[in-house]
Amino acid sequence: MTVSIGDAAPRFDLLGGEWRGEAPPTFRLDEALSRGGVVLHFFPAPFTSTCEAQMCAVRDDVTAYDGVTVWGVTTHHPILIAKWQEEHGFGVPILADVTGDVARSYVGLYGEEMRVEHWSTASDQGAAAASTASRTKP
Secondary structure, eight states, X not given: OOOOTTSBOOOOEEEEOOOTTOOOOEEEHHHXXXXXXXXXXXXXXXXXXXXXXXXXXXXXTGGGGTTSEEEEEESSOHHHHHHHHHXXXXXXXXXXXXXXXXXXXXXXXXXXXXEEEEEEEOTTTOBEEEEXXXXXXX
């Protein structure tokens, strides 16, 4: 079951991209929400043109997100994410949802197909709201 507009945002802790043999950092939604709003950009696969375009658009317009925490979320391993992030310098953390549990709770996974949606969560109510949605294949 996925979250709907007005539902409490499902909480999670995810690892970020692993860098140069260091342990990947852990990103906690509760901690980020305690500092303000959070925007989550879900995408199915690094190194694909659609997902690259999505995250490059975030990078190129990062000032539009002033005052909120912005994270990308994908179902791939932190080492792969780190390489992709290093190549493109996205400027926002990309988180590894390797089990797909977080993606399922927000946007759902359908076999090889994932609904890609951008979700923002308001810190005062913990409510989730969809801003855009599309379907892509990784």
